[in-house]
Amino acid sequence: MATMNISLPDPMRDWVEAQIKTGHYANNSDYLRDLIRKDQRNSEKIKAMQDAITLGFASGETKKLDMQAIKQSAKKQAGLSA
Numbered sequence: 709m710a711t712m713n714i715s716l717p718d719p720m721r722d723w724v725e726a727q728i729k730t731g732h733y734a735n736n737s738d739y740l741r742d743l744i745r746k747d748q749r750n751s752e753k754i755k756a757m758q759d760a761i762t763l764g765f766a767s768g769e770t771k772k773l774d775m776q777a778i779k780q781s782a783k784k785q786a787g788l789s790a
Contacts, residue, residue, distance in 0.1 A: 714740075 716724070724739055733739040 724736055727733055727739050728735060733742065
């Protein structure tokens with residue numbers, strides 16, 4: 709495993725130490741690895757959302773919805789009388 713040294717202002721260092729004292733993290737490295745994992749997951753979610761938006765724009769113009777037809781179709785699929 710590679711080693712990385714970082715510098716933090718005192719308030720940030722105090723925050724990290726407080727998180728370790730909660731017992732959720734074994735040490736500074738454990739806390740920072742968890743932050744990085746969370747940031748990676750967040751970045752993946754943002755990219756997926758951006759990709760979905762791009763796909764939506766690329767799909768073209770929307771058509772006007774016929775709510776009555778949608779309701780009738782849903783009732784039919786649910787086995788209710790239309």
